[in-house]
Amino acid sequence: MDVVVQLQRQLADHTASLFHEGFLNEQFNQLQQLQDESNPDFVVEVVSLFFEDSERLLNELAKALEQQAVDYKKVDAHVHQLKGSSSSIGAQRVQGVCIPFRNFCEEQNIEGCLKCLQQVKHEYSLVKNKLETLFKLEQQLIAAGGSFPTL
Amino acid sequence: MGMAAEAQYHVLAVDDSLLDRKLIERLLKTSSYHVTAVDSGSKALEFLGLLEDEHNDVLAPSVSLNDHHQDVDVNLIITDYCMPGMTGYDLLRKIKESKSLKDIPVVIMSSENIPSRINRCLEEGAEEFFLKPVQLSDVNKLKPHLLKGRDKESEPSINKRKGMEECHSHDKTRTKYDGLEVV
Numbered sequence: 001m002d003v004v005v006q007l008q009r010q011l012a013d014h015t016a017s018l019f020h021e022g023f024l025n026e027q028f029n030q031l032q033q034l035q036d037e038s039n040p041d042f043v044v045e046v047v048s049l050f051f052e053d054s055e056r057l058l059n060e061l062a063k064a065l066e067q068q069a070v071d072y073k074k075v076d077a078h079v080h081q082l083k084g085s086s087s088s089i090g091a092q093r094v095q096g097v098c099i100p101f102r103n104f105c106e107e108q109n110i111e112g113c114l115k116c117l118q119q120v121k122h123e124y125s126l127v128k129n130k131l132e133t134l135f136k137l138e139q140q141l142i143a144a145g146g147s148f149p150t151l
Numbered sequence: 152m153g154m155a156a157e158a159q160y161h162v163l164a165v166d167d168s169l170l171d172r173k174l175i176e177r178l179l180k181t182s183s184y185h186v187t188a189v190d191s192g193s194k195a196l197e198f199l200g201l202l203e204d205e206h207n208d209v210l211a212p213s214v215s216l217n218d219h220h221q222d223v224d225v226n227l228i229i230t231d232y233c234m235p236g237m238t239g240y241d242l243l244r245k246i247k248e249s250k251s252l253k254d255i256p257v258v259i260m261s262s263e264n265i266p267s268r269i270n271r272c273l274e275e276g277a278e279e280f281f282l283k284p285v286q287l288s289d290v291n292k293l294k295p296h297l298l299k300g301r302d303k304e305s306e307p308s309i310n311k312r313k314g315m316e317e318c319h320s321h322d323k324t325r326t327k328y329d330g331l332e333v334v
Contacts, residue, residue: 033287
């Protein structure tokens with residue numbers, strides 16, 4: 001079963017790099033631990049919710065920061081939510097950008113906020129990409145007759 | 152057989168975030184709790200059989216609350232702090248002010264480590280304060296509170312502060328308050 005071994009190795013490497021590069025933290029492990037035969041899709045479901053939440057919030061943030069009179073309380077509320085969701089799944093780098101973002105909201109610093117918005121969008125798209133790759137590898141592994149995690 | 156089959160405890164989870172609701176539900180179910188999850192404080196009170204006037208002011212005495220006999224058996228309530236409308240703190244207060252519900256242990260969750268917030272909740276009668284993201288090790292701490300049940304005498308609240316704190320306000324206490332912040 002060469003294919004299975006190969007896929008397992010790919011999956012392990014990809015997962016390891018995600019942690020190594022700080023995209024994910026221990027919280028993601030916690031999610032994986034909560035997945036079992038009776039809840040086989042738990043991680044995918046939760047991460048999908050994170051994707052939905054984030055996309056909605058990023059849109060709201062862009063809109064809010066475009067306004068003539070920016071409502072910083074509203075912006076802060078959105079960032080707070082984004083920080084919460086990202087921390088709940090262990091998306092460490094996204095969570096990390098939210099901290100200076102909230103500080104800029106407090107200072108009502110529009111440039112700082114816009115910069116953070118760009119950064120958080122960037123981090124989000126990176127982690128989204130990598131998580132989608134992770135899930136694809138898992139699917140391929142299952143299809144090839146293998147199983148995971150082999151932690 | 153001396154010990155009867157372990158009773159399944161019923162936990163009511165309150166959180167406006169769908170993601171966090173899903174997470175807490177899974178954490179609790181993994182620990183063999185029966186879970187009901189709702190997305191707001193008012194839905195929680197509705198579920199608990201405590202109907203209220205929509206404009207019930209936190210500052211007003213709770214005489215307008217309709218203390219129905221509890222139809223549902225809830226052994227513990229775990230609620231997020233920051234929620235639109237009724238905060239977790241407001242919910243905690245209403246529960247502690249209710250004759251029928253005050254003995255139900257309440258746990259608060261929050262993503263923010265604000266000492267004054269934590270103290271306020273504990274003083275109001277919360278059993279525990281969990282920092283989010285909540286983990287299995289936190290859920291494991293719930294058991295003793297559930298077992299204590301009605302034996303626990305609720306201590307009189309020392310400083311009953313009004314729950315006027317907004318969740319998304321520029322909380323000055325957040326910056327370098329006690330050095331306890333772990334953002």
